[in-house]
Amino acid sequence: MQLSRRAIGVSALAAALIAAAVGISVAAGRDDSAPTTAASPPGRVVQPGAPGQDSRTLSPDELSRLSAPPHSAADAEFMRRMVTHHLQALELTALVGGRSTSADVPQLAKRIEVSQNEEIAQLRQWLVDRGEPLPEPHANHVGHGDLMPGMLDATDLTALAAAKGAAFDKLFLELMIRHHEGAITMVQQLYRDGGGVESAADRVAREVNADQSIEVRRMRDMLATR
Amino acid sequence: MALSARKGIVATAAALLVLAFTPGVAAADPDPRIGLGGGWLDAEEAASNIERLAHVDKPAGSFDPANPSNFSYVASDLAFKGNTAFMGGYNGFTVFDVSNPSAPSLLTTVVCPGGQGDVSVYGNLLFMSVEETRGRVDCGTNPAVGQRFQGVRVFDISNVTNPQQVAAVQLCRGSHTHSLVTKPGDTENVYVYVSGTAGVRGDGLAGCNNNPASGVDPSRWRIDVIKVPVADPAAAAVVSNPRLFADETGKIDGLQNTPPTPQHPSGSNWGPSPITSACHDITSYPALGLAAGACQGNGILIDISDPANPKRIDEVSDPNFAYWHSATFNNDGTKVIFTDEWGGGTGARCRDTDQPEWGANAIFDIVDRKMEFRSYYKLPVPQTIQENCVAHNGSLVPVPGRDIFVQAWYQGGLSVLDFTDSAHPKEIAFFDRGPLNPAALSLGGFWSTYWHNGQVYGSEIARGFDTFGLKPSADLSAAEIQAAREVVVAETNPQHQQKISWTQSRATSRATFDQLARTCTSTITGNRNGVLVVDGVTCLDGATVRGAITVRRGGTLLAIDSTINGAVASSSAAALHLYDTTVNGAVAVSGTTGSLAVVDSQLRGAFSLSGARTPGFASVVAGNEISGVLSCTGNTPAPINVGAKNKVRGLAVGQCAALD
Known part of the structure; x- marks a missing residue:
């Protein structure tokens, strides 16, 4: 991220003049002489131990060597695979129009479509921000690489494409539950493999987990009434 | 600005009384x-x-x-x-x-x-x-x-x-x-x-x-x-x-x-x-x-x-x-x-x-x-x-x-x-x-x-x-x-x-005044001749009233930086607050129900304060110069001076005996 250090601008001065008349202040931050900031003397840096152990004071050298966990190869692979995984969910929702005749399944499919698209954007952004390669464009096509948990094969997709009405709804729900549960399994695998330790990766993985869990629950309820 | 602390507060409150009637204040655009x-x-x-x-x-x-x-x-x-x-x-x-x-x-x-x-x-x-x-x-x-x-x-x-x-x-x-x-x-x-x-x-x-x-x-x-x-x-x-x-x-x-x-x-x-x-x-x-x-x-x-x-x-x-x-x-x-x-x-x-x-x-x-x-x-x-x-x-x-x-x-x-x-x-x-x-x-x-x-x-x-x-x-x-x-x-x-x-x-007493001052139903800022009868919330801000004031049951009188050339009589008022005000006459206040404060004022006559029932707000009599007798009876809670003694030329008696 590139952050600017900008001086107070003409527009800000104009705003300040207007604002002064009504008791509102506008000021540029650090370089302004008004209410300001003492450079605080560096306080002590302490790292506690486990309960019962003494805290340690860190030297400047130790402090400079501290870092937050970086993202791992497992994180990057998770993001890439999840993009691919989510894209297949969109293939399923694309089949709903013209096949489902109920009110609730198209509504659910719409919701899934929106959330998968938002998450795909999030996953891609995470990869871009870290200079990680994006997934190959056709990685979700059946026959590419190892099958991820919950991924559907050609037989499933053909069967769904051929179904209509109530039979379609039921199969759609069953397949989407299986597909989503696969995503949840992938989250669990991520943590099992030592991933999700970088704060941002942890956050993304948790959101994927929460969203799929909520949708699975909703789909189970819908399936139970059919 | 080099106002003293006390004057600063006064100036602010005076502004408040005016601002209360000025619509659309302080909306900066943009x-x-x-x-x-x-x-x-x-x-x-x-x-x-x-x-x-x-x-x-x-x-x-x-x-x-x-x-x-x-x-x-x-x-x-x-x-x-x-x-x-x-x-x-x-x-x-x-x-x-x-x-x-x-x-x-x-x-x-x-x-x-x-x-x-x-x-x-x-x-x-x-x-x-x-x-x-x-x-x-x-x-x-x-x-x-x-x-x-x-x-x-x-x-x-x-x-x-x-x-x-x-x-x-x-x-x-x-x-x-x-x-x-x-x-x-x-x-x-x-x-x-x-x-x-x-x-x-x-x-x-x-x-x-x-x-x-x-x-x-x-x-x-x-x-x-x-x-x-x-x-x-x-x-x-x-x-x-x-x-x-x-x-x-x-x-x-x-x-x-x-x-x-x-x-x-x-x-x-x-x-x-x-x-x-x-x-x-x-x-x-x-x-x-x-x-x-x-x-x-x-x-x-x-x-x-x-x-x-x-x-x-x-x-x-x-x-x-x-x-x-x-x-x-x-x-x-x-x-x-x-x-x-x-x-x-x-x-x-x-x-x-x-x-x-x-x-x-x-x-x-x-x-x-x-x-x-x-x-x-x-x-x-x-x-x-x-x-x-x-x-x-x-x-x-x-x-x-x-x-x-x-x-x-x-x-x-x-x-x-x-x-x-x-x-x-x-x-x-x-x-x-x-x-x-x-x-x-x-x-x-x-x-x-x-x-x-x-x-x-x-x-x-x-x-x-x-x-x-x-x-x-x-x-x-x-x-x-x-x-x-x-x-x-x-x-x-x-x-x-x-x-x-x-x-x-x-401060808490004055805060109550300031809050009441946002509810004035009539405000007097200049000279006013004749008897003033207070219903609603009457506010005197830098006013001179040439005549007596009577506060009716349920009425509220707020006065700041004002002069009252006459007696003030209040019975069962909702509230009565005098700040930095001179009263050239007796002040008799009984049965107040909401809040009562007389602060930093000059009372040239006697001041009697009785029967206030003001839960959560002890009547405040503070920092005044009182030429006559200060007499307080039957107020609940008892009056206080919030640490600012009154100068009483007459006697301070009853509940107010220790407020001078």
Whole structure:
């Protein structure tokens, strides 16, 4: 991220003049002489131990060597695979129009479509921000690489494409539950493999987990009434 | 301006009386918060009725110089003990000395990663929430080794420059937030209500499972209650896992399980989704035996009279709310503000296209222990798409007689709102900075802005720690601010609300005057001849009344900087307040029902004060020169002089015998 250090601008001065008349202040931050900031003397840096152990004071050298966990190869692979995984969910929702005749399944499919698209954007952004390669464009096509948990094969997709009405709804729900549960399994695998330790990766993985869990629950309820 | 303190107050109040009748005051156009230049440590700032006193950058070890928005170093919540402020964060917590709020100093940086680092203090103990998988029991920074920790840490902070970890309570979903709960009369224990919103951990911690709501002892759909013996905090342990979301059939997922509509009313997907499987944050108010839970899909009211066994007594949902995030009671416990963290705090949700009921506060009245919706309040100015912005954490500002809330809106800055009239909340002060990164949305802004012992403090996610002082305005007088500043508490944890009571003082009395002055039904500023009969709220501001004044039953007389050439007689008035006023005649006041104050005035005749029944407001007779007899009888409470003796040339008798 590139952050600017900008001086107070003409527009800000104009705003300040207007604002002064009504008791509102506008000021540029650090370089302004008004209410300001003492450079605080560096306080002590302490790292506690486990309960019962003494805290340690860190030297400047130790402090400079501290870092937050970086993202791992497992994180990057998770993001890439999840993009691919989510894209297949969109293939399923694309089949709903013209096949489902109920009110609730198209509504659910719409919701899934929106959330998968938002998450795909999030996953891609995470990869871009870290200079990680994006997934190959056709990685979700059946026959590419190892099958991820919950991924559907050609037989499933053909069967769904051929179904209509109530039979379609039921199969759609069953397949989407299986597909989503696969995503949840992938989250669990991520943590099992030592991933999700970088704060941002942890956050993304948790959101994927929460969203799929909520949708699975909703789909189970819908399936139970059919 | 070189006004003396006393004259300054007078001038302000005089302005107030005038302003009360001037519509449309102080509406700056355009709002100075629009178009602020951005930057990390040099963004432009705009403020109204509040001033930034000081800023301290995040210290080394608690930020990433290459990326100030790095999620691993987010600064989060605040807690206070005396002159010490504790700022939590994802990488540990930071301790500041705020003895001089205009020059806070850094005392200690504590390295102990695990997010989100929500902190509370209780005596010599500090509690901290940990939810990330990188957390380690021993505060280590390398998660590849050591024992994982997700839960609540307890530190001994008797030496704030060397905190020691004394307990670490592991929990199935870690701790996203936590809230202290105490039982009036029990000083030996403190309880911690833990809200965990992360997925159930998968590292085999005993008793943790992902069972569905119908399964055996699910780790979701509950809160965790930790009991901490104050004398032996190492013995802190979970004592219960209340199922606060159960319905009458016993189903533990009895509250909202699907969003109220397929999409958020904005047309976007729900995010976060309002599904109730945990609370996000809980605010306890032990003096009332109540807590308010902001629980993802619902706002709930909880009976906490038995802290280990809380019971839900009411619940609400809202079609505009994406995520019930936090709660704050007013001091009387008759209102509660809930916030909606639509977009999770990382999204720009204060765009000019966002409706005022989205990502806002919802204000409820509490009537017979049930919540009744009154209004929404949203930051009343749009922010750019480079600024994450939505309702976030705040606390009460203890102005007697009013309900005032200072609240963080991430990069929307801070907004001070008056919700005394819960159906018509109104902004009365603000502070804002330009975007952290004008080129893209980079995480930043205020996580929390809280009042503590006279000042407002802010924790800025990416920039550090700020201190603020409120400034007098038409909406908040110098005396009201002073009255709030006179409230001194040992600790401030806004999610553990204490009942504030005010010791009556010059400032609290004058605050009452200032509040009444906003309700004047007639105002006299020049000369007036003849007898004046007061009904309604009659206000004299620099007036000269040539004649006697009679205040009728239920009427209110306010006078400041005025001269009354005649007697003043008042019987069963609602209120009577004379400030810096000369009365050339006798003053006889009986049976006042609301409030009564005669301050810094010259009374050339006798002054009799009798039969006032003014609950919660002892009649104030202070700093006057009284030429005749001062006689007080049968007033409840008895009159006081708030430390400012009267000069009485005659005698001071009865209840006022000691007021000269």
